Amino acid sequence: MKKTTKRSSAAVMNRSQRRSMRAFAPLFLLPTVAAFCIGFVWPFLQGIYLSFFRFKTLKFTTFVGFDNYEKALEDETFLRSFLFTVAFTLVSVTVINLVAFAIAFVLTKGIKGSTVFRTVFFMPNLIGGIVLGYIWKMILDGVIIRFLGSTLALNATYGFWGLVILLCWQQIGYMMIIYIAGLQNVPTEYLEAAKIDGAGSFQILRHIIIPTVMPSITICTFLTLTNSFKLFDQNLALTGGAPFRQTEMLALNIYQSFYNSVSNMGIGQAKAVIFFVAVVIIALSQLYFTRSREVQE
């Protein structure tokens, strides 16, 4: 419906209007397109190009083919950071989505103080990653030193769970907001009809509520998945990779191979390309997977 109206009016535009619009193209498009080329297109293409070269500065580059990629995949710290990132992503995506959904579920039941709770839970989302990291470093170190006799910087397990706690605190409120919006779409008539038919709460949840909020579930898993996979600031501030680069996530690993290593920067760039491909694959397959389930339900 929308498409046909758009097309027919676009046809109207084709004649004189369109020609007169063209005159304004530089004014409307140029600033954004120029900045987009400087800030994205050119660095992106140059990044792919440079991943095939050995270099320390941009003045002296040597073509090495896929050598950088081989070296990147042989790098133990890179593989370890990859596994760490995958484990971290799986845990945090599950915890954040379950808790956020549960909170949203209760808050849409109309309990007293829902608005206040919503406000409080969302607030940490506005705080930047670096500041978040140092807040939690102080708190977690306080707990760990007193009760466990260690510190975040000495034990990779504590570092892992520290990052999970931090990300939960930051993202649960955000996902809760999206789930609340989804849950408000569940038609009350359906719920009442199901109750009259004698459906249990679990059946109602499974057959009515979850199918209706499936779009929200798609969005939330997509956001938490990419956010945790690309995490950098929080990682840098909370653990900085300590101990011995064991809590380093992919983004931080790439950063270190650019700026804290004396060797060939091409390896860092190759890692960045691999990272980019991984992000695209994850994003696309996740979207495909949940979208297909949406249709099915």
Add this chain to the structure above:
Amino acid sequence: MTSHLSRGTRTVNTVLTVIFSFLAIVWILPIVIVLVNSLKSSSSIALTPFQLPTADTFMGFQNYVTGINNGNYPFYMSAFYSVVITVFSVALILLCTSMAAWYINRVDSLFCKVIYYLCIFSMVVPFQMVMFTLSKTADNLKLNTPWTIPIIYLGFGAGLAVFLFSGFIKSIPLEVEQAADMDGCNALQTFFLVDVPIMKSTYISVAILQTMWVWNDYLLPYLVLDRTKYMTIPIHIQFLQGSFGRVDYGATMAMIMMCLIPIVVIYIICQKHIIKGVLSGAVKG
């Protein structure tokens, strides 16, 4: 609403309110702990972070005074540059991307389509992919000052902004614009007099999303700016904590508190807009 609920449901709801009140207190506890510690001496923060200040450890606002003037780079300068960068970048993004999005949707040529899909593509690309080359490009083009870095933000932030504006522009009926056209408005006048007022709520949403991003961004300004001359708040906090030598915990806590206060105040004032903006940004998935 609650009047026709059964007694059992009401009891459950009361219990839930109690549980959630407890949870909400736990949720704001980290900020309270930072506040309390920002008033204590550095050594007592490291040893007993969960203790209320005693007569010995209470410092009053001493940490704030040291923090603001501390070191070779004063905090107020970082705050100033953070404000400059955020205000200019967001203003530039709003103006330029809304115009571009409108043009792209109205003209709809092949070139416009390519730009549009490139914008969507750019949203998936992680910053690490362009990190090194972007900072080199910015250096070469002298975009490494707080006054010019907004151009980089416009480029890297264009994707989401163009996408969100386009989503709304598609829903504006062309008839409205054609009426303006008949009255002799040119494209520029039509856009600013007809479309901009209609898009007000989209402007607010985009502004909120971009402000949250630019204000909290660490890596881009860290790599692009000349750090001996310019810092932003996140860079400053990182330097306070991550620098070599003695870390002044008291001053760090005070400076973290200085970052949190404006965020909390602004959040409480514009809560509705912020939540709406964040929601509209999320729909991109």
